[in-house]
Amino acid sequence: MPKSESEARAIQEKLRREIRLFDDFDTLETIAGVDVGYDIENGLAHASIVTMSIEDLRPIEAVEASVPVDFPYIPGLLAFREIPAVLDALDGLVTRPDLFMVDGQGIAHPRRMGIAAHLGVLLNKPAIGVAKSRLTGRYDMPGPHKGEQSALMASGEQIGVVLRSKDEVNPLFISPGHRLSMKTAVDITLRCLTRFKLPEPTRLADKLSKVRPTKQPSLLSA
């Protein structure tokens, strides 16, 4: 873990060279949603990963892990705060998913190293960033209906797509993280949308990552 902000940025500058933004994968049958919630009073980061079939969006496996938070929230350095918990949860997975969908940015980041790109490079797996708000870049608001899009631009380049995932609700910010193109990132996200604002992988992971008062029935039990 980096001990300073400058050290963390240096790590990002180094890792960004590994990013590949073109489709580079074989099978794409399973996708895993990744999200992290917080238990403020206990100083814990609670990560959850939900693997499902891309074909029918049926949950296959769900794991969780809580670890002490050791890095503060600093815009642009979110990965250093959340990835430790994610890697811990990953150990509990029986089957490795073909692709990861992370709650946060892919390359739509000041140094093109959002948490989805960071995780993708660490695991050397395809990864997509699905954020609920903008970190960096300029864009025009897309039309009000589901499926409408606009480009997220920065430094004269497209770093993401602003996507209306549901009628009349704030749009999502999609960006590739690793081993897939901008187009594929959006195509896959669209295929994971149902009636909600968030695509299924992230939506289910989000529910599990929130610290619950008591135990709830498993997502896989039904």
Place this chain on the structure above:
DNA sequence: GCGACAG
């Protein structure tokens, strides 16, 4: 120097 700023 002044704002902006994923979760």
Place this chain on the structure above:
DNA sequence: ATCTTGTCGC
């Protein structure tokens, strides 16, 4: 992210 009740809309 998290803190929180009511309220609008299907």
